[in-house]
Amino acid sequence: MQTNLADFIKNTAEGQEADEILRSCVHCGFCLAVCPTYQLLGDELDSPRGRIYLMKQVLEGAPVTEKTQLHLDRCLTCRACETVCPSGVHYGRLVDIGRGIVEKKVGRRLVDGSMRYALRQTLARPGVVGALMKLGRFTRPLLPGGLKNSVSLLKHETSSRESGAAWPPLRHNRRMLVLEGCVQPALAPQINASAARVFDRLGISLIKAPDAGCCGALAYHLNAQQEGMDYMRRNVDAWWPYVQPGGQVEAIVMTASGCGVTVKEYGHLLRHDTAYAEKAARISELTRDISEVLEAEAQKLALLLDSLPKRKKGVRLAFHSPCTLQHGMRIRGVVEKILVSAGFQLTDVPDAHLCCGSAGTYSILQPELSQQLLKNKVTALQSGDPERIATANIGCLMHIRSGAKLPVAHWIEILDEKLGDMEEQAHNRA
Ligand code: SF4
Ligand code: SF4
Known part of the structure; x- marks a missing residue:
């Protein structure tokens, strides 16, 4: 695709990255068949190719409207389009850049903006999520539809999370860090405890870095990209003592794939930050989804399974x-x-x-x-x-x-x- 980026963006790092992505799209339309919003709405502007076209217009300086913003908001950032794209278009990066620019140009209506701000201030903080869990049962009738559905789960979560959250003792020389994240420790601490117990059986102790928290994805994908990158820097600082040369851990394990995909991109997202670029790249290099660790330990897992009835x-x-x-x-x-x-x-x-x-x-x-x-x-x-x-x-x-x-x-x-x-x-x- 030929491009002619506008002056406001063409000499920036984001502009150059977006330009390269736009140029890689050949309009073939293979991505349309796998796009969930195109399947539901049948509108080309709610498909990957349509959204790429909209973002091209924005980056070339065409007027931006709330309608453009709506089509980008409706994208799930599921990246199914990337999986089938024969040209390797990095749609996920493009839509993050495009949304940020559109947000700066058209802003948000008060209710929408306030809701997004409230989500960033609450869901990224485990303490606040925990407090909301207690409050949620009383405030549920006052909440809008989407939030009401989420809060309706809290009763179930409280009962299931209270069982199975015990960690094994720290007893192995092989150690890996695990990310606690933001909502997971409040809603389902038993997930990381289960991971720790499975790893313990395989001779690996999982440890938590006390100062690590939200991976930054929540704020980043809500167009508060600097705020999202601050969460990323905080995690880099929290993990660095464990992973620097001579550190005690061999990997950083993710039990939530939503966090894993983001932490694996820290190196890319912080590449222009001279104080963090190198450390962030090292963090991404060491990051593994929990399935990747168990795949690497498949022989030990097989031996363990063989030894049991x-x-x-x-x-x-x-x-x-x-x-x-x-x-x-x-x-x-x-x-x-x-x-x-x-x-x-x-x-x-x-x-x-x-x-x-x-x-x-x-x-x-x-x-x-x-x-x-x-x-x-x-x-x-x-x-x-x-x-x-x-x-x-x-x-x-x-x-x-x-x-x-x-x-x-x-x-x-x-x-x-x-x-x-x-x-x-x-x-x-x-
Ligand atoms: S499949 Fe890839 S190259 Fe083809 S239209 Fe979609 S994004 Fe562009
Ligand atoms: S990332 Fe967006 S455009 Fe791509 S398939 Fe998912 S919903 Fe469609």
Whole structure:
């Protein structure tokens, strides 16, 4: 695609990056078939190619309207379009840049702007999320639709999170850091505890850096990009003592794929920050989704599983691979392989490439589209008659749980539970 960027942007780092991305698009339209919003709305301007065209116009200095902003807001940033693009267009980066520019040009209406500000100030802070969990049950009737749905899950979360959050003692020489994140420690601390127990069985101790927190994705994708990068710098500072040469950890593990995809991009996002560029690149290099670590430890996991008694029939699971896992990090089939090796039966899930509609704060900001996607996803997940649903990201987990009849959990919780049951059986037999 030929471009002619306007003076306000052409000599900036963002402008040059956007220009390169725009030029790589060849208009073929392969991406349209996998775009969830194009499937629902049927409007080219709600497709990747249409949005790329809109962003080209913005970057070339054409007038920007709220309508342009609406089409960009409706994008889930699911990056399914990147997966199928034959030209390797980095759509996710382009839409982040494009949204930031559009926001500066047209601003936000008071209600929309205030809602976005409130989301950044609350969801990125675990203490505030915890307090909201307690308040939520009383304030729920006063909240708008999307938030009301989220708060309705809190009752369930409180009961499930209180069990299974115990960590094993720190006893192995092999150590890895794990990110706690923002909403996960308040809503589901048992996920990281399960990860710590599974790793402990494999001879690895998981540790937390007390000052690390939100990965920055929430603010960054809500167009508060400097605020998002401040969260990133804070995590770099919190992790650096552990990962610098001679440090004690060999990897930084992510149990939420939404955080993993962002931390893996710290090196790119902070590359122009002279104080942080090198450290951020090192952090990204050491970052692993939890499935990547278990894939590397597959032999040990197989030995452990072989040493334990098996059930004749494995539990039937439907796995929802979050967009951040399959499209963002391009990790496909790894979790599924681990679950099958542990004896689970995976059921077929049609249209597994499609987003569930959670997409960070999308379920709150675009409730109607989000609910349609949720309905379709739940139907697809339940169509193979599974007993449980597994996923790999806290946002997807809560969102799918709000619409599914079946129990929904992080896959590492399900694996930990299974290993625990097998160990108990072995103990009873002895
Ligand atoms: S598939 Fe890639 S190259 Fe083709 S229109 Fe979509 S973004 Fe452009
Ligand atoms: S990121 Fe997802 S919703 Fe956005 S244009 Fe690409 S496929 Fe469509």
